Amino acid sequence: MLADLAATRYVAPLREGGSLPGLVEADDLRAYVMKFTGAGQGRKTLVAEVICGQLARALGFRVPELVALDLDPVIGLGEPDPEVQELLKSSGGTNLGMRFLSGALGFDPLAYAVTSREAGRIVWFDALINNVDRSWRNPNMLVHRGELWLIDHGASMIWHHNWRGAAAWANKPYDATGHALALSGPDVAAAAAELAPRVTEEVLATAAADVPDAWLVDEPGFDDPDAVRRAYVETLLDRAASVHERIALPEGGADPAGRTPGWIVEGAGR
Incomplete structure (x- = not known):
């Protein structure tokens, strides 16, 4: 289960994303990027963050620690920005916190090299969850202490x-031609051989169990939160087995194999 913490101070809005996440301090004295139930995208964005983030962690990707953050709307009363104040006032209760990676830099494929193996793993994972928000325009990856981290799975x-x-989505293709790692020579077949067997019903159920009930209640067509969780598990499990066969990548744009991962130093070769 996610650690249950309380937000004690709103520090600043982070205006890079459309949902206006905020940097907050929690009662464990750590900083978190907070995503709000009152944001325009709604609570399903937070559900996706938890299930996909916890699944990514189980598959060996680096993902910032996720926690449940309780927000008292009174925190918003002193905010001078009306937009931020309204967001805080409308998000009382359980929200999502993502551990803040101090000093992290945004991923740039021209500055940081990714191996064919790692690119394939990330592209395959994004195809599994149908992530439409890891493009070259908005990579949603960070480089922290020299290593690549995945963030922002709400879309x-x-x-x-x-x-x-939902059942029809198990057989839908995934267009990775505009993916942030499309030109890094992603070895999708190797990724599927490695990762697909690890996407088990148990692993998916564990990830879905971390979603707070409050974000799943009153879902049309379902009797209770556990029924919604089972629907997520079944859809992802159906998709995992063969999604690699339906991933579209650009032709003739792959970087050479054997590149060294990490920061690209001019003149050092790749």
Whole structure:
């Protein structure tokens, strides 16, 4: 289960994302990027963050620690920005916190090299969860202490906005031609051989169990939060086995194999 903490101070808005996440301090004296239930994208964004983030961690990716953050709306009363004040006032209760990676830099494929193996793993994972928000325009990856971290999975699993069509998504293709790592020579076949067997019902159920009940109640067509969790598990499990066969990548744009991962130093070769 996610650690249950309380937000004690709102520090600043982070205006890079459309949902206006905020940097907050919690009662464990650590800093977190907080994503709010009152944001325009709604609670399903937070559900996607938890399930995809915890699944990524189980598969060996680096993902910032996720926690449940309780917010007292009174924190928003002293905020001078009306937009921020309204967001805080409308997000009382359980919200999502993502551990703040101090000093992290945004990923740039021209400055940081990724191996064909790692690129394949990330592209395959994004195809599994149908992540439409890891493009070259908005990579949603950070480099922290020389290592690549995955962030921001709220735009994944688009099928949960229309559960009646969810079963059909298991066989839908994934367009990775604009993916941030499309030109890094992603070895998708090797990634599928490594990762698909690890996407088990147990692993998916564990990730779904971390979603707070408050974000799953009153979902149309479901009797209770556990029924919604089972729907996530079934959809992802169906997709995992063969999604690698339906990943579209650009032709003739792969970087050479054997590149050294890490910061690219001019003149040092790749």
